[in-house]
Amino acid sequence: MELKKQSIAIAGGGSTFTPGIIMMLLENLEIFPIRQIKFYDNDPERQKQIADACEIILKERAPEITFVATTDPEIAFTDVDFVMAHIRVGKYAMREKDEKIPLKYGVIGQETCGPGGIAYGMRSIGGVLELVDYMEQYSPNAWMLNYSNPAAIVAEATRKLRPNSKIINICDMPVGIEHRMAEILGMKSRKELSIRYYGLNHFGWWTDIRDKDGNDLMPAIQKHVKEHGYLTPAELEGKGSEEVEASWVHTFGKAKEVYPLDPKTLPNTYLKYYLFPQDEVEKANPEYTRANEVMDHREKMVFGECNRISQLGTAVNSELEMDDHASYIVDLARAIAYNTKERMLLIVPNNGAIANFDPTAMVEIPCIVGSNGPEPLVQGEIPRFQKGLMEQQVAVEKLVVEAWEEGSYQKLWQALTVSRIVPNARVAKNILDDFIAVNTEFWPTLN
Ligand SMILES: NC(=O)c1ccc[n+]([C@@H]2O[C@H](COP(=O)([O-])OP(=O)(O)OC[C@H]3O[C@@H](n4cnc5c(N)ncnc54)[C@H](O)[C@@H]3O)[C@@H](O)[C@H]2O)c1
Numbered sequence: 001m002e003l004k005k006q007s008i009a010i011a012g013g014g015s016t017f018t019p020g021i022i023m024m025l026l027e028n029l030e031i032f033p034i035r036q037i038k039f040y041d042n043d044p045e046r047q048k049q050i051a052d053a054c055e056i057i058l059k060e061r062a063p064e065i066t067f068v069a070t071t072d073p074e075i076a077f078t079d080v081d082f083v084m085a086h087i088r089v090g091k092y093a094m095r096e097k098d099e100k101i102p103l104k105y106g107v108i109g110q111e112t113c114g115p116g117g118i119a120y121g122m123r124s125i126g127g128v129l130e131l132v133d134y135m136e137q138y139s140p141n142a143w144m145l146n147y148s149n150p151a152a153i154v155a156e157a158t159r160k161l162r163p164n165s166k167i168i169n170i171c172d173m174p175v176g177i178e179h180r181m182a183e184i185l186g187m188k189s190r191k192e193l194s195i196r197y198y199g200l201n202h203f204g205w206w207t208d209i210r211d212k213d214g215n216d217l218m219p220a221i222q223k224h225v226k227e228h229g230y231l232t233p234a235e236l237e238g239k240g241s242e243e244v245e246a247s248w249v250h251t252f253g254k255a256k257e258v259y260p261l262d263p264k265t266l267p268n269t270y271l272k273y274y275l276f277p278q279d280e281v282e283k284a285n286p287e288y289t290r291a292n293e294v295m296d297h298r299e300k301m302v303f304g305e306c307n308r309i310s311q312l313g314t315a316v317n318s319e320l321e322m323d324d325h326a327s328y329i330v331d332l333a334r335a336i337a338y339n340t341k342e343r344m345l346l347i348v349p350n351n352g353a354i355a356n357f358d359p360t361a362m363v364e365i366p367c368i369v370g371s372n373g374p375e376p377l378v379q380g381e382i383p384r385f386q387k388g389l390m391e392q393q394v395a396v397e398k399l400v401v402e403a404w405e406e407g408s409y410q411k412l413w414q415a416l417t418v419s420r421i422v423p424n425a426r427v428a429k430n431i432l433d434d435f436i437a438v439n440t441e442f443w444p445t446l447n
Pocket residue numbers: 011012013014015016017018040041042043046047086087088089090091092127146147148149150151170171172173325
């Protein structure tokens with residue numbers, strides 16, 4: 001039976017990840033056919049650089065697909081089946097402030113974790129809700145597949161403030177780590193792994209990993225992680241990909257120190273920020289953080305390559321590559337479009353899946369996905385260690401959404417104070433007041 005051709009809107013067309021998603025969509029046209037792609041962004045100049053190159057790529061490789069790039073929501077969101085959203089409200093300039101302000105007070109500054117993630121969340125909530133409202137106004141039957149971070153806070157905001165919307169929040173960190181697990185085991189693909197996992201976004205643990213025959217792979221992976229973290233054999237021999245920057249190599253290696261806290265599981269790499277925050281502060285350079293690295297590497301590479309393609313007028317020999325997360329987003333879109341019942345990690349309302357945890361928490365757990373959306377798989381009871389950590393963290397996420405909704409200075413101060421990453425309420429207040437001073441354009445007014 002011929003597959004229905006899909007119409008896709010990419011919200012955040014100027015994203016550095018847009019070309020990777022386009023390359024992945026082109027790679028999968030056989031199994032996910034597309035009739036139309038539209039880019040939407042609120043920064044026309046930024047988007048144009050990516051869109052002009054992607055238009056050339058599409059003309060050369062899939063001329064049958066209609067393409068438009070716009071800043072007009074009506075044009076962007078009309079007649080679409082999926083909105084793939086990856087906006088960064090405030091862009092890298094604000095990410096840099098999210099990362100540098102906490103470091104002034106000896107607190108780690110990180111894109112999605114701790115104070116940085118809280119400041120980012122206060123910017124992202126309004127931006128993503130606006131996209132949901134545009135989608136429902138112009139294409140009420142569409143689904144939003146949201147990558148915009150901080151996914152944990154955005155997911156809680158969409159659960160609470162758009163409870164009936166067709167939006168699925170996703171993260172590619174587990175995908176990236178599972179790629180590494182497969183490589184560590186000498187397997188061809190992460191898709192050979194059947195996993196059980198639970199947690200919050202950027203705050204979770206694998207509890208069971210098997211191959212297709214049901215053989216338990218956890219002991220072999222745990223043995224490796226205990227010695228080397230998630231560093232791959234190639235990286236251990238100094239032959240890793242040059243694209244994996246030093247800060248990421250450190251992150252994958254740090255899992256070695258996080259793992260022993262619960263040797264029955266395997267940790268998400270983000271747990272290092274919550275369990276060893278001082279280590280991260282000690283190694284941080286307050287003048288040059290991850291935002292600077294991204295602006296100097298990924299942003300320069302992607303925009304440089306897109307502008308090169310536009311100047312040449314052709315994408316032959318282009319160096320643009322598919323992204324990890326792009327394959328994941330195709331799996332998810334296919335599952336909804338064609339009812340494939342794909343089994344994948346998604347961020348969904350707990351609703352009893354984790355039996356001894358807040359039913360209203362947005363948890364990251366395996367789901368079966370079909371045309372009616374995600375069906376979460378029960379994970380049962382979780383141990384006291386993880387339950388205690390998650391209860392503190394989910395309180396932060398919920399307080400941020402309440403602070404945004406109510407314009408509450410008090411609740412945002414409480415959110416920062418509850419975070420494991422912030423030492424006390426005075427430091428929390430200092431960071432909050434500095435964040436307010438630089439976010440007037442993006443945050444709601446707090447009283
Ligand atoms: N969920 C995940 O695991 C995952 C993985 C990778 C990236 N991301 C997220 O994807 C997003 C894009 O990342 P990036 O590094 O390419 O950022 P980027 O700054 O390069 O691109 C983001 C784009 O969003 C646009 N934008 C900002 N606010 C907007 C709004 N209100 N409406 C429309 N467009 C808006 C910007 O103009 C920019 O072009 C970020 O939120 C990032 O954290 C998430």
